[in-house]
Amino acid sequence: DFYAGKLDLPDEETVRRVNAFDWSAEFEEAMAAGGFDAVIGNPPYIRIQALQEWAPLEVEHYKTAYRAASKGNYDIYVVFVEKGLQLLNERGRLGYILPHKFFNAQYGEPLRKVLSQGQHLSKVVHFGDQQVFEGATTYTCLLFLEKGGRDEFQFVRAHDLSAWRVGASQVEGVIPAASAGLTEWNFVVGCGSDLFERLRAMPVKLGDVAHIFVGTQTSADDIFVLDAVRAEGVFVIGTCAVNGQEVKVEAAITKPFLRGKQIRRYEPLLATAALICPYAIDNVKAELFPERELASRFPLAYAYLKIHRSQLEARERGKFKGSDWYAFGYPKSMILFQLPKLVVPDYNNRASCAYDAAGHFYKTGYGILAKTGRHESPLYILGLLNSMVLFQYLLKIGTTLRGGFVRFWTQYIKQLPIRTIDFANPADVAGHDRMVALVTQMLDLHKRLAAEGAPPEKAALQRRIEMTDRQIDVLVYELYGLTAEEIAVVEGAG
Numbered sequence: 001d002f003y004a005g006k007l008d009l010p011d012e013e014t015v016r017r018v019n020a021f022d023w024s025a026e027f028e029e030a031m032a033a034g035g036f037d038a039v040i041g042n043p044p045y046i047r048i049q050a051l052q053e054w055a056p057l058e059v060e061h062y063k064t065a066y067r068a069a070s071k072g073n074y075d076i077y078v079v080f081v082e083k084g085l086q087l088l089n090e091r092g093r094l095g096y097i098l099p100h101k102f103f104n105a106q107y108g109e110p111l112r113k114v115l116s117q118g119q120h121l122s123k124v125v126h127f128g129d130q131q132v133f134e135g136a137t138t139y140t141c142l143l144f145l146e147k148g149g150r151d152e153f154q155f156v157r158a159h160d161l162s163a164w165r166v167g168a169s170q171v172e173g174v175i176p177a178a179s180a181g182l183t184e185w186n187f188v189v190g191c192g193s194d195l196f197e198r199l200r201a202m203p204v205k206l207g208d209v210a211h212i213f214v215g216t217q218t219s220a221d222d223i224f225v226l227d228a229v230r231a232e233g234v235f236v237i238g239t240c241a242v243n244g245q246e247v248k249v250e251a252a253i254t255k256p257f258l259r260g261k262q263i264r265r266y267e268p269l270l271a272t273a274a275l276i277c278p279y280a281i282d283n284v285k286a287e288l289f290p291e292r293e294l295a296s297r298f299p300l301a302y303a304y305l306k307i308h309r310s311q312l313e314a315r316e317r318g319k320f321k322g323s324d325w326y327a328f329g330y331p332k333s334m335i336l337f338q339l340p341k342l343v344v345p346d347y348n349n350r351a352s353c354a355y356d357a358a359g360h361f362y363k364t365g366y367g368i369l370a371k372t373g374r375h376e377s378p379l380y381i382l383g384l385l386n387s388m389v390l391f392q393y394l395l396k397i398g399t400t401l402r403g404g405f406v407r408f409w410t411q412y413i414k415q416l417p418i419r420t421i422d423f424a425n426p427a428d429v430a431g432h433d434r435m436v437a438l439v440t441q442m443l444d445l446h447k448r449l450a451a452e453g454a455p456p457e458k459a460a461l462q463r464r465i466e467m468t469d470r471q472i473d474v475l476v477y478e479l480y481g482l483t484a485e486e487i488a489v490v491e492g493a494g
Helices: 012-018 028-032 048-054 056-065 077-086 106-117 161-165 193-200 291-297 299-307 309-313 378-385 388-397 426-451 455-479 484-493
Strands: 036-041 088-099 121-126 140-146 152-157 171-176 210-214 225-232 235-240 246-250 254-259 273-276 279-281 286-288 341-345 354-356 361-363 365-370 405-407
Touching (some): 036 077, 077 088, 077 140, 193 388, 225 246, 225 254, 235 273, 246 299, 291 299, 341 378, 354 378, 388 455, 388 484, 426 455
Parallel strands (some): 036 088, 121 152, 254 361
Antiparallel strands (some): 088 140, 152 171, 210 365, 225 235, 235 246, 279 286, 341 354
């Protein structure tokens, strides 16, 4: 049905390549009866970027012919879900194994809408970070749908694949169809589901109180980022990843640069790399230096970039040919990078928020900066984000990876419930100030630990860190009003 009523007739070569299929002709009896009783399978998992390389015509067709492919860089399996539903009769059922990424991904919203509006969910077996297919890193689920719709569906959390395979008991429950709306699907069953729902119902999320922004996107880090840097007067010397050679440039055109692995909870940020940043940045705007000014003010950096001009111009199929050949690929949030802020890495297996007082630029991480009008200290927010409560919440709503790692992507951390402070309430103010004091202590302890060399002193500092961390968790329990039973759930999950 590939071209039916949508596009001009293709040429003969395209017809042979696509091998278009006519369901009504090939399954005349089933289609005449209204469709199939059952559709089962393992659809292909191919992102639009890969499909675009060899099948651009199909990509554009799917966008217009299928609601599920109408938003963002979709994966082709969403088309197979919608098509499978179309092929069912009114009593028909569908069963696929496919990635569960569409539960939370932006591109999955249209498919979530299709399934939500038709109340098609019958059962979901969610494998979490378990790897079902040997040799392939895919995070999958079993998705069972009914054409006629249901008022509720069964959700099974099969995060122990070996136990699930032998039929051992799993965490499962029944969820109202209304809970599977257009927004991200975060289904929680079993112990802790009531607490999760209460936290989810809190009115203020991190995205309401803070700007969350991705890291520097140069599209040529191997040129713009110098590693193993050291200072030499008004210059810095670092290693170029392209050829391994040492490069000397003016320090004034560089920014301290972090990678995600250098961002850890409460730890001091120690940049070992420098970003060559050919932009004039103030509190209002960031503008690319004109080439003449760049060459005049920073001759060493200009000469270095000019050596790599052909590589910089070749980015994104020649997009940077011309006067802006040395510009970053996507120079967003440049003003925000240089401000004091909170930062988190791309992923980790524990809460990993740090305080950046020095205005680092960074890669594979996210910045968090309070919105205008917010009066909570960033250190207060830092304590909340590194707490056991919010990390357990993130594990429920985020994308988990093997080894217990979880993504700190914007789409997830923006949903974290934030206990705001009523500064007219003395009890609230006392809780806020207590948190700020404890977090200040944590930052100082980690700074001292990083500088300490003697094992006995390091062990003593580590004990104090653990004790202070515990005090922060207890304070968060109080701020969020957790009961003894709910605390036991959080700490049992941890």
